Amino acid sequence: MGSLFSKSKKQSRVTEHDKAVLRLKQQRDKLKQYQKRIELQLEKDRELARKCLQTGRRDRAKLLLRKKKFQETQLSNADKQLENLEKMTADLEFAQVELQVIEGLKQGNVALKKVHDLMDINEIEKIMDETREGVEKQQEIDAILSGALSEEDEENVLAELDALAAEEATSSLPEVPAEDLPEPEANEMVEDATLTAEIDADAPKKKRKNLSEQDKKVLVEA
Amino acid sequence: MMTEFEWPWEYTFPPFFTLQPHEETRNQQIKVWSDLFLRYLKYLNKFQVNINENTFPLFNNDAIKRRLSPETITVILEQLQRTGHAAPLDKRRIEWQVYSYTLEEYANMVYDWIQQTGQLNTICTLYEIASGENSEGTEFHGVDEAVLLNAFRTLENKGKCEVVQLDDSFGIKFF
Numbered sequence: 001m002g003s004l005f006s007k008s009k010k011q012s013r014v015t016e017h018d019k020a021v022l023r024l025k026q027q028r029d030k031l032k033q034y035q036k037r038i039e040l041q042l043e044k045d046r047e048l049a050r051k052c053l054q055t056g057r058r059d060r061a062k063l064l065l066r067k068k069k070f071q072e073t074q075l076s077n078a079d080k081q082l083e084n085l086e087k088m089t090a091d092l093e094f095a096q097v098e099l100q101v102i103e104g105l106k107q108g109n110v111a112l113k114k115v116h117d118l119m120d121i122n123e124i125e126k127i128m129d130e131t132r133e134g135v136e137k138q139q140e141i142d143a144i145l146s147g148a149l150s151e152e153d154e155e156n157v158l159a160e161l162d163a164l165a166a167e168e169a170t171s172s173l174p175e176v177p178a179e180d181l182p183e184p185e186a187n188e189m190v191e192d193a194t195l196t197a198e199i200d201a202d203a204p205k206k207k208r209k210n211l212s213e214q215d216k217k218v219l220v221e222a
Numbered sequence: 223m224m225t226e227f228e229w230p231w232e233y234t235f236p237p238f239f240t241l242q243p244h245e246e247t248r249n250q251q252i253k254v255w256s257d258l259f260l261r262y263l264k265y266l267n268k269f270q271v272n273i274n275e276n277t278f279p280l281f282n283n284d285a286i287k288r289r290l291s292p293e294t295i296t297v298i299l300e301q302l303q304r305t306g307h308a309a310p311l312d313k314r315r316i317e318w319q320v321y322s323y324t325l326e327e328y329a330n331m332v333y334d335w336i337q338q339t340g341q342l343n344t345i346c347t348l349y350e351i352a353s354g355e356n357s358e359g360t361e362f363h364g365v366d367e368a369v370l371l372n373a374f375r376t377l378e379n380k381g382k383c384e385v386v387q388l389d390d391s392f393g394i395k396f397f
Contacts, residue, residue, distance in 0.1 A: 012386075013384055013395065013397065014395050018345040018386075018393070019345075019393075021345050022345045022386065022388055022393035023388060025345070025347045025393070026347055026388065026389070026391055026393070028347075029354075029391075032354075033349075
Protein backbone atom coordinates (compact mmCIF):
# COMPACT_ATOMS: atom_id res chain seq x y z
CA MET A 1 0.00 0.00 0.00
CA GLY A 2 2.93 2.27 0.63
CA SER A 3 3.79 2.29 -3.03
CA LEU A 4 0.39 3.78 -3.70
CA PHE A 5 1.37 7.04 -2.08
CA SER A 6 5.04 7.13 -2.82
CA LYS A 7 4.57 7.02 -6.55
CA SER A 8 3.31 10.07 -8.33
CA LYS A 9 -0.19 9.68 -9.61
CA LYS A 10 0.60 10.51 -13.18
CA GLN A 11 3.14 7.78 -13.60
CA SER A 12 1.44 4.81 -15.12
CA ARG A 13 1.79 1.54 -13.31
CA VAL A 14 1.18 -0.33 -16.54
CA THR A 15 4.54 -1.31 -17.89
CA GLU A 16 5.60 -2.19 -21.41
CA HIS A 17 5.58 -5.76 -20.28
CA ASP A 18 1.94 -5.47 -19.28
CA LYS A 19 1.16 -4.06 -22.65
CA ALA A 20 2.79 -7.00 -24.36
CA VAL A 21 0.75 -9.37 -22.25
CA LEU A 22 -2.34 -7.35 -22.95
CA ARG A 23 -1.74 -7.53 -26.66
CA LEU A 24 -1.45 -11.29 -26.48
CA LYS A 25 -4.61 -11.50 -24.44
CA GLN A 26 -6.41 -9.33 -26.93
CA GLN A 27 -5.36 -11.65 -29.68
CA ARG A 28 -6.63 -14.55 -27.63
CA ASP A 29 -9.98 -12.83 -27.13
CA LYS A 30 -10.25 -12.20 -30.84
CA LEU A 31 -9.53 -15.82 -31.60
CA LYS A 32 -12.12 -16.89 -29.08
CA GLN A 33 -14.68 -14.59 -30.62
CA TYR A 34 -13.76 -15.95 -34.00
CA GLN A 35 -14.27 -19.47 -32.75
CA LYS A 36 -17.65 -18.60 -31.36
CA ARG A 37 -18.65 -17.15 -34.69
CA ILE A 38 -17.41 -20.18 -36.61
CA GLU A 39 -19.18 -22.54 -34.25
CA LEU A 40 -22.44 -20.72 -34.78
CA GLN A 41 -21.85 -20.77 -38.51
CA LEU A 42 -21.18 -24.50 -38.39
CA GLU A 43 -24.43 -25.14 -36.62
CA LYS A 44 -26.31 -23.05 -39.12
CA ASP A 45 -24.68 -24.77 -42.08
CA ARG A 46 -25.56 -28.16 -40.70
CA GLU A 47 -29.18 -27.14 -40.34
CA LEU A 48 -29.16 -25.69 -43.82
CA ALA A 49 -27.60 -28.81 -45.31
CA ARG A 50 -30.27 -30.93 -43.70
CA LYS A 51 -32.98 -28.72 -45.12
CA CYS A 52 -31.41 -28.91 -48.56
CA LEU A 53 -31.38 -32.68 -48.35
CA GLN A 54 -35.03 -32.71 -47.36
CA THR A 55 -35.93 -30.57 -50.36
CA GLY A 56 -33.82 -32.76 -52.61
CA ARG A 57 -31.00 -30.37 -53.38
CA ARG A 58 -28.18 -32.82 -52.86
CA ASP A 59 -25.46 -30.77 -54.54
CA ARG A 60 -26.19 -27.72 -52.44
CA ALA A 61 -26.12 -29.85 -49.29
CA LYS A 62 -22.78 -31.30 -50.31
CA LEU A 63 -21.38 -27.86 -50.92
CA LEU A 64 -22.52 -26.72 -47.51
CA LEU A 65 -20.98 -29.73 -45.84
CA ARG A 66 -17.75 -29.11 -47.66
CA LYS A 67 -17.75 -25.55 -46.37
CA LYS A 68 -18.48 -26.88 -42.94
CA LYS A 69 -15.53 -29.24 -43.13
CA PHE A 70 -13.28 -26.41 -44.19
CA GLN A 71 -14.43 -24.30 -41.32
CA GLU A 72 -13.84 -27.14 -38.91
CA THR A 73 -10.21 -27.33 -39.95
CA GLN A 74 -9.99 -23.60 -39.47
CA LEU A 75 -11.43 -24.02 -36.04
CA SER A 76 -8.80 -26.54 -35.06
CA ASN A 77 -6.14 -24.24 -36.48
CA ALA A 78 -7.52 -21.48 -34.33
CA ASP A 79 -7.30 -23.82 -31.37
CA LYS A 80 -3.64 -24.42 -32.02
CA GLN A 81 -2.96 -20.73 -32.33
CA LEU A 82 -4.89 -20.14 -29.17
CA GLU A 83 -2.75 -22.65 -27.39
CA ASN A 84 0.38 -20.91 -28.62
CA LEU A 85 -0.92 -17.57 -27.48
CA GLU A 86 -1.89 -18.84 -24.06
CA LYS A 87 1.47 -20.48 -23.64
CA MET A 88 3.22 -17.31 -24.61
CA THR A 89 1.07 -15.30 -22.22
CA ALA A 90 1.74 -17.72 -19.41
CA ASP A 91 5.47 -17.61 -20.13
CA LEU A 92 5.49 -13.85 -20.10
CA GLU A 93 3.53 -13.69 -16.90
CA PHE A 94 5.76 -16.23 -15.28
CA ALA A 95 8.85 -14.35 -16.39
CA GLN A 96 7.38 -11.31 -14.68
CA VAL A 97 6.87 -13.30 -11.52
CA GLU A 98 10.45 -14.52 -11.69
CA LEU A 99 11.62 -10.99 -12.13
CA GLN A 100 9.74 -9.99 -9.03
CA VAL A 101 11.29 -12.86 -7.12
CA ILE A 102 14.76 -11.78 -8.18
CA GLU A 103 13.92 -8.21 -7.31
CA GLY A 104 12.75 -9.37 -3.93
CA LEU A 105 15.94 -11.33 -3.35
CA LYS A 106 17.99 -8.35 -4.42
CA GLN A 107 16.23 -6.07 -2.01
CA GLY A 108 16.59 -8.62 0.74
CA ASN A 109 20.30 -8.77 0.02
CA VAL A 110 20.64 -5.02 0.16
CA ALA A 111 18.77 -4.91 3.44
CA LEU A 112 20.95 -7.65 4.85
CA LYS A 113 24.07 -5.79 3.78
CA LYS A 114 22.82 -2.64 5.42
CA VAL A 115 22.24 -4.48 8.64
CA HIS A 116 25.70 -6.01 8.41
CA ASP A 117 27.23 -2.59 7.84
CA LEU A 118 25.60 -1.45 11.04
CA MET A 119 27.07 -4.39 12.88
CA ASP A 120 30.79 -3.50 13.06
CA ILE A 121 32.95 -6.33 14.39
CA ASN A 122 35.00 -4.04 16.64
CA GLU A 123 31.88 -2.54 18.03
CA ILE A 124 30.48 -5.95 18.77
CA GLU A 125 33.70 -6.90 20.51
CA LYS A 126 33.49 -3.74 22.53
CA ILE A 127 29.91 -4.48 23.44
CA MET A 128 30.80 -8.02 24.41
CA ASP A 129 33.70 -6.76 26.52
CA GLU A 130 31.47 -4.30 28.23
CA THR A 131 28.93 -6.99 28.86
CA ARG A 132 31.59 -9.21 30.37
CA GLU A 133 32.79 -6.36 32.55
CA GLY A 134 29.26 -5.74 33.61
CA VAL A 135 28.79 -9.37 34.55
CA GLU A 136 32.01 -9.34 36.55
CA LYS A 137 30.99 -6.22 38.30
CA GLN A 138 27.66 -7.75 39.11
CA GLN A 139 29.39 -10.79 40.55
CA GLU A 140 31.58 -8.58 42.64
CA ILE A 141 28.59 -6.76 43.94
CA ASP A 142 26.91 -10.05 44.69
CA ALA A 143 29.98 -11.23 46.55
CA ILE A 144 30.12 -8.08 48.58
CA LEU A 145 26.45 -8.16 49.37
CA SER A 146 26.40 -11.84 50.34
CA GLY A 147 29.64 -11.30 52.33
CA ALA A 148 28.02 -8.48 54.30
CA LEU A 149 25.13 -10.71 55.12
CA SER A 150 27.21 -13.70 56.20
CA GLU A 151 29.20 -11.73 58.76
CA GLU A 152 26.63 -12.54 61.40
CA ASP A 153 24.80 -15.30 59.66
CA GLU A 154 27.81 -17.36 58.78
CA GLU A 155 28.10 -18.78 62.29
CA ASN A 156 24.43 -19.63 62.40
CA VAL A 157 24.74 -21.21 59.04
CA LEU A 158 27.70 -23.25 60.15
CA ALA A 159 25.92 -24.31 63.32
CA GLU A 160 22.90 -25.35 61.39
CA LEU A 161 25.11 -27.21 58.99
CA ASP A 162 26.74 -29.09 61.90
CA ALA A 163 23.40 -29.94 63.41
CA LEU A 164 22.21 -31.24 60.09
CA ALA A 165 25.38 -33.29 59.66
CA ALA A 166 25.04 -34.78 63.16
CA GLU A 167 21.46 -35.71 62.49
CA GLU A 168 22.48 -37.30 59.29
CA ALA A 169 25.22 -39.31 61.05
CA THR A 170 22.90 -40.74 63.73
CA SER A 171 20.21 -41.66 61.31
CA SER A 172 22.70 -43.62 59.24
CA LEU A 173 23.55 -46.06 62.11
CA PRO A 174 21.75 -49.44 62.12
CA GLU A 175 18.81 -49.63 64.41
CA VAL A 176 19.19 -51.11 67.85
CA PRO A 177 17.01 -54.22 68.09
CA ALA A 178 14.04 -53.52 70.32
CA GLU A 179 13.22 -57.08 71.51
CA ASP A 180 15.25 -59.20 73.94
CA LEU A 181 17.27 -62.10 72.79
CA PRO A 182 15.37 -65.42 73.09
CA GLU A 183 17.36 -66.91 75.99
CA PRO A 184 15.03 -69.72 77.13
CA GLU A 185 14.67 -71.01 73.65
CA ALA A 186 18.39 -71.41 73.42
CA ASN A 187 18.44 -73.69 76.51
CA GLU A 188 15.64 -75.81 75.13
CA MET A 189 17.50 -76.16 71.96
CA VAL A 190 20.51 -77.51 73.85
CA GLU A 191 18.37 -80.14 75.55
CA ASP A 192 16.68 -80.98 72.29
CA ALA A 193 19.99 -81.28 70.62
CA THR A 194 21.21 -83.87 73.10
CA LEU A 195 17.98 -85.79 72.73
CA THR A 196 17.86 -85.89 69.00
CA ALA A 197 21.56 -86.06 68.35
CA GLU A 198 21.54 -89.61 67.16
CA ILE A 199 18.45 -89.35 64.93
CA ASP A 200 18.82 -86.01 63.24
CA ALA A 201 21.66 -85.62 60.81
CA ASP A 202 21.46 -81.85 61.10
CA ALA A 203 21.80 -81.94 64.86
CA PRO A 204 25.52 -81.23 65.07
CA LYS A 205 25.06 -78.09 63.02
CA LYS A 206 22.26 -76.86 65.25
CA LYS A 207 24.23 -77.67 68.27
CA ARG A 208 27.13 -75.67 67.05
CA LYS A 209 24.85 -72.74 66.30
CA ASN A 210 23.39 -72.91 69.75
CA LEU A 211 26.77 -73.11 71.23
CA SER A 212 27.94 -70.04 69.43
CA GLU A 213 24.86 -68.19 70.64
CA GLN A 214 25.68 -69.22 74.12
CA ASP A 215 29.20 -67.97 73.63
CA LYS A 216 27.83 -64.63 72.52
CA LYS A 217 25.69 -64.42 75.61
CA VAL A 218 28.66 -65.12 77.78
CA LEU A 219 30.51 -62.39 76.02
CA VAL A 220 27.68 -59.94 76.50
CA GLU A 221 27.42 -60.78 80.17
CA ALA A 222 31.14 -60.39 80.55
CA MET B 223 -33.11 -17.72 -17.56
CA MET B 224 -35.27 -17.71 -20.64
CA THR B 225 -38.50 -18.16 -18.77
CA GLU B 226 -41.21 -15.70 -19.64
CA PHE B 227 -40.75 -12.31 -18.01
CA GLU B 228 -43.24 -11.68 -15.26
CA TRP B 229 -44.79 -8.28 -15.66
CA PRO B 230 -46.20 -6.63 -12.54
CA TRP B 231 -49.94 -6.11 -12.44
CA GLU B 232 -49.40 -2.39 -12.99
CA TYR B 233 -48.19 -3.13 -16.49
CA THR B 234 -51.76 -3.91 -17.55
CA PHE B 235 -53.16 -0.96 -15.66
CA PRO B 236 -53.60 1.90 -18.15
CA PRO B 237 -53.04 4.85 -15.76
CA PHE B 238 -49.66 3.39 -14.93
CA PHE B 239 -48.40 4.68 -18.26
CA THR B 240 -49.28 8.28 -17.51
CA LEU B 241 -47.49 10.27 -14.84
CA GLN B 242 -49.87 10.89 -12.00
CA PRO B 243 -50.49 14.45 -10.82
CA HIS B 244 -50.76 13.57 -7.14
CA GLU B 245 -47.24 13.73 -5.76
CA GLU B 246 -47.33 10.71 -3.47
CA THR B 247 -48.96 8.55 -6.10
CA ARG B 248 -46.47 9.76 -8.67
CA ASN B 249 -43.51 8.95 -6.44
CA GLN B 250 -44.87 5.48 -5.89
CA GLN B 251 -45.47 5.11 -9.61
CA ILE B 252 -41.94 6.17 -10.49
CA LYS B 253 -40.54 3.76 -7.93
CA VAL B 254 -42.46 0.84 -9.41
CA TRP B 255 -41.34 1.87 -12.88
CA SER B 256 -37.70 2.12 -11.84
CA ASP B 257 -37.81 -1.37 -10.37
CA LEU B 258 -39.51 -2.65 -13.48
CA PHE B 259 -36.88 -0.99 -15.71
CA LEU B 260 -34.03 -2.63 -13.87
CA ARG B 261 -35.69 -6.01 -13.67
CA TYR B 262 -36.70 -6.11 -17.31
CA LEU B 263 -33.36 -4.88 -18.62
CA LYS B 264 -31.56 -7.38 -16.46
CA TYR B 265 -33.82 -10.09 -17.82
CA LEU B 266 -32.87 -9.11 -21.35
CA ASN B 267 -29.26 -8.52 -20.36
CA LYS B 268 -29.64 -5.14 -21.96
CA PHE B 269 -27.75 -2.15 -20.70
CA GLN B 270 -28.68 0.58 -23.07
CA VAL B 271 -32.01 2.18 -23.88
CA ASN B 272 -33.15 4.87 -26.24
CA ILE B 273 -36.06 6.93 -25.00
CA ASN B 274 -37.52 7.03 -28.51
CA GLU B 275 -37.63 3.27 -28.85
CA ASN B 276 -41.41 3.09 -29.37
CA THR B 277 -41.79 -0.59 -29.86
CA PHE B 278 -39.71 -1.68 -26.91
CA PRO B 279 -42.12 -3.72 -24.74
CA LEU B 280 -40.95 -1.95 -21.62
CA PHE B 281 -42.23 1.37 -22.96
CA ASN B 282 -45.11 0.00 -24.89
CA ASN B 283 -47.88 -2.38 -23.89
CA ASP B 284 -49.65 -3.28 -27.10
CA ALA B 285 -52.32 -5.29 -25.34
CA ILE B 286 -53.80 -2.25 -23.61
CA LYS B 287 -52.58 0.25 -26.22
CA ARG B 288 -50.59 2.28 -23.76
CA ARG B 289 -47.17 3.76 -24.20
CA LEU B 290 -44.74 5.70 -22.06
CA SER B 291 -43.97 9.12 -23.47
CA PRO B 292 -40.28 9.96 -23.92
CA GLU B 293 -40.74 12.61 -21.22
CA THR B 294 -42.01 10.05 -18.74
CA ILE B 295 -39.18 7.70 -19.64
CA THR B 296 -36.75 10.53 -18.98
CA VAL B 297 -38.31 11.16 -15.57
CA ILE B 298 -37.89 7.48 -14.67
CA LEU B 299 -34.34 7.36 -15.97
CA GLU B 300 -33.47 10.47 -14.03
CA GLN B 301 -34.74 8.78 -10.91
CA LEU B 302 -32.52 5.78 -11.74
CA GLN B 303 -29.63 8.14 -12.27
CA ARG B 304 -30.13 9.50 -8.76
CA THR B 305 -29.80 6.01 -7.29
CA GLY B 306 -26.73 5.32 -9.39
CA HIS B 307 -28.34 2.88 -11.79
CA ALA B 308 -28.34 4.93 -14.98
CA ALA B 309 -26.39 7.57 -16.85
CA PRO B 310 -27.14 9.46 -20.03
CA LEU B 311 -24.81 8.69 -22.89
CA ASP B 312 -25.33 11.85 -24.91
CA LYS B 313 -25.98 15.48 -24.20
CA ARG B 314 -29.53 15.32 -25.44
CA ARG B 315 -30.22 12.56 -22.95
CA ILE B 316 -31.71 10.21 -25.52
CA GLU B 317 -29.38 7.23 -25.17
CA TRP B 318 -29.07 5.96 -21.64
CA GLN B 319 -26.99 3.39 -19.93
CA VAL B 320 -28.91 1.43 -17.32
CA TYR B 321 -27.54 -1.16 -14.95
CA SER B 322 -29.18 -3.24 -12.23
CA TYR B 323 -26.16 -2.91 -9.98
CA THR B 324 -24.56 0.46 -9.41
CA LEU B 325 -21.16 1.06 -10.96
CA GLU B 326 -19.64 0.89 -7.52
CA GLU B 327 -21.23 -2.48 -6.89
CA TYR B 328 -19.96 -3.82 -10.18
CA ALA B 329 -16.51 -2.46 -9.48
CA ASN B 330 -16.40 -4.14 -6.07
CA MET B 331 -17.71 -7.41 -7.44
CA VAL B 332 -15.04 -7.53 -10.10
CA TYR B 333 -12.34 -6.43 -7.71
CA ASP B 334 -13.28 -9.15 -5.22
CA TRP B 335 -13.29 -11.70 -7.99
CA ILE B 336 -9.89 -10.54 -9.20
CA GLN B 337 -8.54 -10.84 -5.70
CA GLN B 338 -10.01 -14.26 -5.14
CA THR B 339 -8.67 -15.58 -8.42
CA GLY B 340 -5.20 -14.17 -7.82
CA GLN B 341 -5.24 -11.80 -10.73
CA LEU B 342 -3.96 -8.73 -8.93
CA ASN B 343 -1.05 -7.10 -10.69
CA THR B 344 -1.96 -8.92 -13.86
CA ILE B 345 -3.33 -7.19 -16.87
CA CYS B 346 -6.68 -8.44 -18.13
CA THR B 347 -8.71 -7.60 -21.15
CA LEU B 348 -12.11 -6.07 -20.67
CA TYR B 349 -13.50 -8.88 -22.77
CA GLU B 350 -12.22 -11.62 -20.54
CA ILE B 351 -13.77 -10.02 -17.49
CA ALA B 352 -17.11 -9.37 -19.12
CA SER B 353 -17.41 -12.47 -21.29
CA GLY B 354 -14.47 -14.73 -20.62
CA GLU B 355 -14.79 -18.35 -19.57
CA ASN B 356 -13.23 -17.64 -16.21
CA SER B 357 -15.86 -15.15 -15.15
CA GLU B 358 -18.74 -17.44 -16.02
CA GLY B 359 -21.13 -17.79 -13.13
CA THR B 360 -20.29 -14.40 -11.66
CA GLU B 361 -22.89 -11.68 -11.40
CA PHE B 362 -21.00 -9.45 -13.79
CA HIS B 363 -20.62 -12.03 -16.51
CA GLY B 364 -22.24 -10.78 -19.66
CA VAL B 365 -22.37 -7.20 -18.49
CA ASP B 366 -22.02 -4.56 -21.14
CA GLU B 367 -18.36 -3.71 -21.55
CA ALA B 368 -19.12 0.00 -21.59
CA VAL B 369 -20.79 -0.32 -18.19
CA LEU B 370 -17.87 -2.25 -16.77
CA LEU B 371 -15.48 0.29 -18.16
CA ASN B 372 -17.34 3.05 -16.34
CA ALA B 373 -17.24 0.96 -13.19
CA PHE B 374 -13.49 0.59 -13.53
CA ARG B 375 -13.14 4.34 -13.89
CA THR B 376 -14.45 4.66 -10.35
CA LEU B 377 -11.92 2.08 -9.18
CA GLU B 378 -9.21 3.88 -11.07
CA ASN B 379 -9.95 7.05 -9.14
CA LYS B 380 -9.30 5.12 -5.96
CA GLY B 381 -5.99 3.87 -7.34
CA LYS B 382 -7.12 0.26 -7.30
CA CYS B 383 -6.78 -0.31 -11.00
CA GLU B 384 -5.58 1.27 -14.17
CA VAL B 385 -7.32 1.19 -17.49
CA VAL B 386 -5.27 1.27 -20.67
CA GLN B 387 -6.44 1.45 -24.20
CA LEU B 388 -4.56 -0.56 -26.75
CA ASP B 389 -5.70 -0.33 -30.33
CA ASP B 390 -9.45 -0.69 -30.21
CA SER B 391 -9.93 -2.43 -26.92
CA PHE B 392 -9.18 -1.99 -23.26
CA GLY B 393 -7.03 -3.67 -20.70
CA ILE B 394 -7.24 -3.32 -16.94
CA LYS B 395 -4.58 -3.93 -14.40
CA PHE B 396 -5.71 -4.28 -10.81
CA PHE B 397 -3.59 -3.43 -7.81
